[in-house]
Amino acid sequence: MPFDRSIKIAPSILSADFANFGAECRAIEAQGADWVHVDVMDGHFVPNITFGPATCAAIRPHIKGVMDVHLMIAPVDPYIEAFAKAGADIITAHVEAGPHIHRTMQAIRGAGAKAGVALNPATPAAAVEYLLDMVDLVCVMTVNPGFGGQKFIHSQVDKVRQLRAMIGDRPIHIEIDGGVDPTTAPLVAAAGADVLVAGSAVFRGGSVSDPAPYGANIRAIRDAAKV
Ligand code: DX5
Ligand code: ZN
Numbered sequence: 762m763p764f765d766r767s768i769k770i771a772p773s774i775l776s777a778d779f780a781n782f783g784a785e786c787r788a789i790e791a792q793g794a795d796w797v798h799v800d801v802m803d804g805h806f807v808p809n810i811t812f813g814p815a816t817c818a819a820i821r822p823h824i825k826g827v828m829d830v831h832l833m834i835a836p837v838d839p840y841i842e843a844f845a846k847a848g849a850d851i852i853t854a855h856v857e858a859g860p861h862i863h864r865t866m867q868a869i870r871g872a873g874a875k876a877g878v879a880l881n882p883a884t885p886a887a888a889v890e891y892l893l894d895m896v897d898l899v900c901v902m903t904v905n906p907g908f909g910g911q912k913f914i915h916s917q918v919d920k921v922r923q924l925r926a927m928i929g930d931r932p933i934h935i936e937i938d939g940g941v942d943p944t945t946a947p948l949v950a951a952a953g954a955d956v957l958v959a960g961s962a963v964f965r966g967g968s969v970s971d972p973a974p975y976g977a978n979i980r981a982i983r984d985a986a987k988v
Contacts, residue, residue: 879938
């Protein structure tokens, strides 16, 4: 996975047809997705349940590019190996998910994946200051995690700006997750983000049998992010 700061659109399959994940992943990649974002929820760290490592392993062969796995679970550490074995290229865990996020980042890299750390909206940028030399991605949640289709929280744009300054020349992606669409994408791109996760704004209007709207939606976000 070579590093670059160009804008990458990462559709979240949380908004896909859950009975058709394989076909949905193939469709979004064919329509221009850069990464595939996979939201894992446990009904404990967040008030919703999605799926686990077995589903990730099942969809892996349908993804040619990067499988970006966002763990909204607590605890995290007992499951890292399973998600790495399932083929995750990036595994992201939340700062708020436990007392030992530093160890969690070590464990993710130790399992052979890139390490991501996510921040809930109320968590300040400084929470990752001492992790910056051991992570590959910082995910700024621009909604409270748990559900797709929520409203973008504007106060987070300033956090992105702070993180961009803190990161400096380090090869660390800044990912935005929640409420990204053509109106909010330029705000976070200008603040220094390079990976834009989008669920509802990518999948709306399309389906596996009519995937062209996915492409139009992805292009609209990418064009809006050209700042
Ligand atoms: C929220 C998830 C997001 C979500 C984004 O907990 O982590 O990835 O699917 O969905 P939209 O783009 O609809 O806000
Ligand atoms: Zn996510």
